[in-house]
Amino acid sequence: MTYIAKPSLHHPSLERNAVGFTRRDYEGRISTLCAGCGHDSISASIIQACFEIDLEPHRLAKFSGIGCSSKTPDYFVSPAHGFNAVHGRMPSVLTGANIAAKDLIYLGVSGDGDSASIGLGQFCHAVRRGVNMTYICENNGVYGLTKGQFSATSDKGSKAKKGAENKDSAIDLVMLALQLGATYVGRSFSGDKSQLVPLIKGALSHKGTSFIDVISPCVAFNNHVGSTKSFDYVREHNEAVNRMDVISPRAPIRADYKPGELKEVVQHDGSILRLRKLEDDYDSTDRNAALGYLARKAAEGEIVTGLLYVDPEASDLHDSLNTVTCQLNKLTDQELIPPLSALEKINASLR
């Protein structure tokens, strides 16, 4: 945690992306989270991803609920509008904003307490509706702000800092997201930026619901022996199914991988997800296979990471609602107010 203000000056030689912004333009206020918090690493990955996909910062709309993770939208992409909603109810607010202004890029950041307990219902329903968003769960398996209670993603049998053992089964948000119909599902580790950044880039480019579960150890309350969300445990049990690159529509396409090891997935916006298989039997376009694979590995205590599932042809809530091309918040009076003749006709029908 630091109270040192960031200097506002930018060095003139900082690298600019295709839309003219430097990496600094995607930063936010100074974090007030604990030094070493995994969430800050995730913020850094979000900043990097937004910079690399040439997203104009103000076209991002960032949302969160309540909790340590939900503080983080203040710590990245300051030129974007942000919304810190009530506990667990971020998905509905994001859904409403998306319905009003669909041309923006929607990023919801949440935690395991926020998403898997009070907000589990909203999480499920936003996913099943296919809201076009990237939903990142910064999953540390503990309630940090209230100093160390188990959350609903804490593994059964894992230990709290003071030694208490969790007796309840864990909710696996990745499995849930797959079952509910999310069309882009990944899991990563806050300490693995090389994996996380491309995962976020792909999600932000994806049309439909993208869900990324990021194991993010809590240095204050859940980074000890017996915790399955500690740095050491995750490093020892992390099993990546693929490595990934994202090539945005503007970037030149390079062939970096040998044929046979590589799967290229073209998304709606023209971006290409380039997946290099690490597990021979893993197919990230097969939802049922992904569910089975994840269940087997979970039983072995392994944490499967990478892009676990993607449907590049996904539709979204606006397709279901058959809304006009123009954003609803830009419709003019003329387009919204029916003519007087319509009202007179209605009056006549009521006599």
Place this chain on the structure above:
Amino acid sequence: MKPIVATNDFVVKFANVNGSGSASANGMFAKVILRMGVPVGARNIFPSNIQGLPTWYEVRVSEAGWLGRRGGVDLMVAMNPQTWDADLKEIMPGGYLLYDSSKPLPASKFRDDITIIGAPLTELIATEFSIPRERQLFKNICYVGVLAQMLGLESDTVKQLLTEEFKGKDKLIEPNFRAFELGRAYAEANIPPIGLHVNRSDKVGDRIFAEGNDAAALGAVYGGATFCAWYPITPSTSLAESFQKYCTMLRKDADGKNRFAIVQAEDEIASIGMVMGAGWAGSRAFTCTSGPGISLMNEFVGFSYYAEIPAVIFDVQRGGPSTGMPTRTQQSDLLLAAYASHGDTKHPMLFPGNPTEAFEMGAQAFDLSDFFQTTVFVMLELDIGMQEWLTEPFKWDEKRRLNRGKVLTYEHLEQGVPFGRYRDVDGDAVPYRTYPGTHPTKGSYFTRGSSHDKDARYSEKGEDYTEGMERLLRKWETMKSHVPAPIIKKAKKRTPDGVIYMGSTDPAMEEALCAMESHGIHLDALRVRAFPFNNEVFDFIRDHEQVFVVEQNRDGQLKSLLVNEGGVHPARLVSVLHYDGTPITARFIIKDITEKLQAGQAAALPEKAK
């Protein structure tokens, strides 16, 4: 007992079984009389049940134009054996009973001070129709035929309505005609003329017969609402369904795409959450619900107040507390809505008095919520929302433009207009806002429910917090001159007594005032149409020695708000409370106020309160 004799001035009540298909026949009965130019007040009194329980439909025929419930029944159409005894008791001495005489009933089941009229409806229908469901449905049309003959309703008008009703399902028109004629012919041959009669008149004018929920939904369309997020709950569900109907009719573009979005949410919390998101992003959005839904929405409503986000909630009030009486009417969510959520909050409310006002306020609520950036409640009631009222036609000024409030655009920001999300720039305590995505480098801000400074930055400094809270209070003051003003009617004679009321009480109150005046009781009257209360409301109280506050709840919630917000001495306000779930009647108001006046309520007024 002398039979009641009345033309164009009587009450008919239908007792039916829920799910028997009687609603459309009963509604048609009311509409025929309207088409004959005679005003009608109709009330569907139904149970919280899909099928099998008792249901009633009461039609007040009143050439004088009294549209509230009168109390008492002149003609009971008793089609439900379960409620026979209670229905029989309701008939006024000298009144009439129409029943299905297909099965004989013992003399003990009747009264000797009323006229008993039997019509073998089941037998009649059985001669023409063989399918059980048809027999059930056409029995209803058959009794409309009997009533048409008994009361002098125009057969051609009935048939015209049947034709309109079944337009597109032409096969159903002929059997309906047949069922109607069966009843009419039977009555012509067997039932002697009775004392009740309908004569064609010209007192309906261009008025329409509309439901408040339908009207409010249409108001939302004209008010520019593009998004409805809702969760089913009686009695608000039909509002969302009407919004869907009108949007489908009026808001499609040339390619068949929707200039609207409607989401049936997973619960009330998600509904209001979506409305918050859409309002924040610049769309006009609403939800519709009832008391239990408002309870669930409380946290977000407080958020809207503090973070200053527009939202509209249509609260169609029903009988509370808890699940209460879902299909009965009350005015009992006032305190819940006015101060919803934790901490210090206040929320504007609009009180439509009829479907026409439900339309107008349904549109106006969106201008108010956008301008003041807060949740606006439109306080409907089941009695207005789900009942068909004879009401003025909907009007719209084509020159009217939607007032989006203080929104800074890209051009404003480019021109260097300074932006601070919660700054009081104009001295009216209403800040400026920007929609997300407006400008690459200017105008963004962070919205939060935690305490913030004038520039929307997180701050726990006491002075930042109190400054924000005091500005919200000043905004409340500004609002007073923007919400609909009360309607004041002065008595013909100067009087120290006044009466304040709201919403669906209006027609019963108009009748009560007229009747009391004819008995020498004069009251100045004020109908409250909005909260915060306009200063005229408190001027009215100050100008009278005592003011009756008539409302449809147990605890005098309107009175509480008047005392709380205006510093009025409670003894100046005398509650007249009706809360059994049925719409208030003129007779109730007259009786209660008269008794209180006779008891010398004013004498109890403390000296200092005068």
